[in-house]
Amino acid sequence: ARTSRPMTGDSAPRFAANGARRIHWSEEGAGTPLVLLPGLGGGLRSFGTLPRRFARAEFRALTYDPVGIPPSSGLKGEFRFDDAARDVLAVLDASGVERADLVGTSLGGKVAIAVASLAPSRVRKLALLATSASITPRARRVHRYFAVIAECVPADRFGDSIAPFLFGASFLRDRPQVVDDILRATRPAATARALMVAQTRALLGNCDAFDPRSIAVPALCIAGAEDTLTPQDEVADTAARIAGARFLVVERAGHSLLLENAASFDAVVGFLREP
Secondary structure (H helix, E strand, O other): OOOOOOOOOOOOOEEEEEOOEEEEEEEEOOOEEEEEEOOOOOOHHHHOOHHHHHHHOOEEEEEEEOOOOOOOOOOOOOOOHHHHHHHHHHHHHHHOOOOEEEEEEOHHHHHHHHHHHHOHHHEEEEEEEOOOOOOOHHHHHHHHHHHHHHHHOOHHHHHHHHHHHHOOHHHHHHOHHHHHHHHHHOOOOHHHHHHHHHHHHHHHOOOHHHOHHHOOOOEEEEEEOOOOOOOHHHHHHHHHOOOOOEEEEEOOOOOOHHHHOHHHHHHHHHHHHOO
């Protein structure tokens, strides 16, 4: 992969192209390239300072706004995981990266699996956080719940509606001010809510696009011990379906692993740095 160019963020918007789809992307740092893939309804802003943290760890961190999140193209029709995977490949092409690590959180991990299945030669390693490829009856109920709140809950109450799922008990107890600050800022725009609905419909449909059994790259699957949204048994099942994958449970962490416990970030960095 081409890794030599040092970057400290964008001075102007950058766009990749996947046919008529335009994908806004950004980068931070220099070194081993990785792509951060956001969760349900999320874009590059949802990662906060995480790209900078990876940059300080000598990675070139690429982030992007999925189609449906401005200034990327609007989503026309249904959300498809193969389209989302090709959008990630378009970002790699636009950034001059031939092969990258993929770090996906929740739904972003499913997109990462789709990328690795579609174009294994473009992926070096996979780090999947709070990601399940198992569509269980419980998971279907969770997906329906998020579709309902995206369609029905007022923007100023949205954060309160997802807080019990977004964080583990320890973080809710020990960092209440941080939680309050995050929830006050969690007011998704109409475009993000529409994307959430489309993504949940895709999750309730045919999910063969992120079947992990064809993956042939090193993978690390991390679960939060306190995650009530994607419980560790579902993450463990996903790891068991990827040949040679490692499974790790991080204590004192819920669904927002990289925010709640620094051990999650350290585990990802350690895994990606291995030869």
